[in-house]
Amino acid sequence: MPPPSALSRWLTQEGVHLDPRIHLVSRPDGSTAVTSAAALISPGQTRKSFPSVARIPLSLVLSHRSSSLAQALDSPLEEDSLASYAPALRLAVHVAHELSLGSKSRWATYLEHCPARESVHIALLWQGEAQRWTRGTELERECARIGVDEAVLKRFYNHVALPLLSSLPSSSSASPPSFSTFLHAYVLVSSRAFQVSSYHPLALVPLADAFNHSDPPHAHLASDTWVCPECGRLGACPHDDDGGGPGHEERDEPLETVDMVSERKINPGEEVFNTYGAGLSNAHLVAAYGFLLEGNEHDVVSFGGREALQTMLRASDSAAVGDVDLDALEHALDSLGAAWRAAAASAPLLDEGHPLIAPLPSSPTPNLLGCFIDADARLSPELWLAVSLVAWLTARDDEAQRPAKRARSAAPPAVVVDASEALQDAVQLAELAEEAWRRCEEEAAADADGLGDADAGARDVAWPADEFEREALRCASALVRSVCAARIEEQVEEARGMDASALYERAEETADPSLRLAIEYLAGERLLLDRVSSQWTFS
Numbered sequence: 362m363p364p365p366s367a368l369s370r371w372l373t374q375e376g377v378h379l380d381p382r383i384h385l386v387s388r389p390d391g392s393t394a395v396t397s398a399a400a401l402i403s404p405g406q407t408r409k410s411f412p413s414v415a416r417i418p419l420s421l422v423l424s425h426r427s428s429s430l431a432q433a434l435d436s437p438l439e440e441d442s443l444a445s446y447a448p449a450l451r452l453a454v455h456v457a458h459e460l461s462l463g464s465k466s467r468w469a470t471y472l473e474h475c476p477a478r479e480s481v482h483i484a485l486l487w488q489g490e491a492q493r494w495t496r497g498t499e500l501e502r503e504c505a506r507i508g509v510d511e512a513v514l515k516r517f518y519n520h521v522a523l524p525l526l527s528s529l530p531s532s533s534s535a536s537p538p539s540f541s542t543f544l545h546a547y548v549l550v551s552s553r554a555f556q557v558s559s560y561h562p563l564a565l566v567p568l569a570d571a572f573n574h575s576d577p578p579h580a581h582l583a584s585d586t587w588v589c590p591e592c593g594r595l596g597a598c599p600h601d602d603d604g605g606g607p608g609h610e611e612r613d614e615p616l617e618t619v620d621m622v623s624e625r626k627i628n629p630g631e632e633v634f635n636t637y638g639a640g641l642s643n644a645h646l647v648a649a650y651g652f653l654l655e656g657n658e659h660d661v662v663s664f665g666g667r668e669a670l671q672t673m674l675r676a677s678d679s680a681a682v683g684d685v686d687l688d689a690l691e692h693a694l695d696s697l698g699a700a701w702r703a704a705a706a707s708a709p710l711l712d713e714g715h716p717l718i719a720p721l722p723s724s725p726t727p728n729l730l731g732c733f734i735d736a737d738a739r740l741s742p743e744l745w746l747a748v749s750l751v752a753w754l755t756a757r758d759d760e761a762q763r764p765a766k767r768a769r770s771a772a773p774p775a776v777v778v779d780a781s782e783a784l785q786d787a788v789q790l791a792e793l794a795e796e797a798w799r800r801c802e803e804e805a806a807a808d809a810d811g812l813g814d815a816d817a818g819a820r821d822v823a824w825p826a827d828e829f830e831r832e833a834l835r836c837a838s839a840l841v842r843s844v845c846a847a848r849i850e851e852q853v854e855e856a857r858g859m860d861a862s863a864l865y866e867r868a869e870e871t872a873d874p875s876l877r878l879a880i881e882y883l884a885g886e887r888l889l890l891d892r893v894s895s896q897w898t899f900s
């Protein structure tokens with residue numbers, strides 16, 4: 362890769378403005394980053410008042426609108442043949458064409474400075490050992506959610522990209538890009554592209570993509586997002602429904618740049634970080650970008666509601682509960698979830714600081730829906746409802762097996778769930794779990810202080826006093842552990858017997874970067890699952 366000075370010169374020639382206190386630097390591993398030589402001013406409130414770290418002319422953005430391929434295609438209909446595919450696939454075709462043009466591309470210097478395909482380790486394209494180590498993890502699920510792997514790209518290349526690129530007039534390209542070039546293009550798009558506007562829905566933005574990601578970031582990309590998708594204009598244009606007649610709000614100065622603006626103070630010598638999106642989990646970062654953040658607060662381990670119920674029914678030590686109709690139970694869980702959200706809209710059902718159960722997210726992002734464990738090892742409300750449903754069914758079934766002796770009626774495990782009663786049960790059980798957790802924490806603290814024996818009498822082993830509640834709590838904690846154990850069971854065999862620290866050690870000893878990342882990811886997820894299991898062991 363040429364030195365960044367060549368890139369800096371090209372950027373200046375192309376009209377890019379970079380704050381003189383900011384520098385592009387080359388890391389020993391060949392990667393690029395952005396650092397600050399002096400403190401930058403603190404941020405303002407609007408795009409215009411945000412101090413601009415860099416301004417990139419919109420004309421320098423590489424998208425399906427601006428590329429050489431867009432110019433080479435004879436009719437818009439040909440380009441439209443890509444329109445029904447995912448934006449990343451479409452842009453990859455344009456970038457592959459640009460790569461195949463070599464020095465004839467307007468973006469040649471920029472593309473030469475982008476990393477080689479082998480140095481970006483996106484999990485979407487892992488094969489062999491690295492892919493095997495993702496088994497049973499959230500990372501495997503994230504790759505499946507994105508739905509791209511090398512086989513998918515090969516089919517798309519053979520059936521869509523290659524026929525289109527081969528149909529270009531010979532003057533437009535030396536020869537169509539190979540599959541390997543197309544893969545390189547896809548890796549660049551996955552790990553570097555931005556959503557710029559409705560006109561450039563996905564694009565490579567030179568310089569803006571030299572910033573690494575952190576959470577929280579120092580800077581973010583700012584652009585006029587809602588422009589005409591046909592011509593990119595901000596104000597009135599002929600594509601408006603009313604033909605762009607009078608009455609349109611015209612901005613005095615249309616912004617012809619995409620800006621990197623700072624949102625918090627940048628200290629001298631600090632690396633300047635961008636954000637690749639809000640709330641990105643390590644599963645997403647590894648899948649699409651090929652790196653992870655230590656202690657990422659957006660990590661989750663998710664379960665389908667049905668999957669969680671099925672695991673717990675299997676784990677329930679009540680034979681009758683094992684036979685419960687799963688469809689009916691799943692339906693009951695859905696209605697309970699809706700009832701919980703409706704009730705929580707007026708007042709939270711649980712203390713926001715509950716140590717074991719997360720509050721409902723204020724604006725659920727896709728990874729904050731349904732049954733999951735969050736980065737603080739708390740169960741989502743939906744997962745808790747599933748646990749509570751099966752725990753009470755099991756406890757009641759156990760109760761029904763004994764001679765009737767309790768005031769509380771013991772119903773057989775039917776799946777006719779009264780939502781308000783089941784909600785009350787879930788809240789009551791959550792309160793019992795919190796109290797049990799506090800008692801364990803106090804006990805551990807007392808043990809650490811050498812007071813363990815002196816205090817033992819005060820912590821009644823027979824708590825809670827009600828045997829029926831005790832049974833429900835015991836079931837709930839066993840069910841939570843069963844869900845974690847089932848997840849670990851899905852992971853690669855070698856990993857099952859290892860704890861998180863052994864996995865981290867194994868990752869450190871691994872030379873292959875993709876495999877190292879796969880093991881490191883697994884170690885982080887294991888740490889979370891082990892923490893949940895130990896928190897739900899009340900003895």
Ligand SMILES: C[S@@+](CC[C@H](N)C(=O)[O-])C[C@H]1O[C@@H](n2cnc3c(N)ncnc32)[C@H](O)[C@@H]1O
Nearest residue numbers: 392393394552553570571572573574650651652
């Ligand atoms: C948009 S580029 C950022 C610039 C990149 N460092 C380069 O050399 O061109 C995204 C890539 O940078 C790397 N990256 C970004 N943020 C990172 C971070 N916080 N830790 C490690 N690698 C990171 C990953 O390889 C990712 O695929």
